[in-house]
Amino acid sequence: MPITIYGIKNCDTMKKARAWLDDHGVAYDFHDYKLAGIAKDKLKQWSDELGWETLLNRAGTTFKKLPDSDKEGLNERKALALMLAQPSMIKRPVLDLGGKLLVGFKPDIYAKEVASKPRGRKT
Numbered sequence: 001m002p003i004t005i006y007g008i009k010n011c012d013t014m015k016k017a018r019a020w021l022d023d024h025g026v027a028y029d030f031h032d033y034k035l036a037g038i039a040k041d042k043l044k045q046w047s048d049e050l051g052w053e054t055l056l057n058r059a060g061t062t063f064k065k066l067p068d069s070d071k072e073g074l075n076e077r078k079a080l081a082l083m084l085a086q087p088s089m090i091k092r093p094v095l096d097l098g099g100k101l102l103v104g105f106k107p108d109i110y111a112k113e114v115a116s117k118p119r120g121r122k123t
Helices: 012-023 040-050 076-085 107-113
Strands: 003-007 028-032 094-096 101-103
Touching: 003 012, 012 028, 012 107, 040 076, 040 101, 101 107
Parallel strands: 003 028
Antiparallel strands: 003 094, 094 101
8 A cells, every 4th residue: 555645845844854754765646735635534534543642733823813713612523624724734744654653753664664665575
């Protein structure tokens, strides 16, 4: 199953993650939220697996600029609606390894999880 990285093209963290994948010869598909959005069922699936708190980027300017009324009383339904309306509120990147999701970019975790994928037999 192919690896897919979800995020926004101009995000610095995304650039680092994609550069890491490129430098390590990892083939992947790039899903740009700005161009393609995110499917509601996909976001709900991620939330079920990881928790909406893990997905919601509270540190980003998009979230910080929200009116207080939108930030108060957050629950899964409200958080998912915010992320669907403004996908830049989803933490970046989300790396789908086909059965496992990684959120954010940490080179040591990528090295362990991505580099450990089988790439054929060495002789």
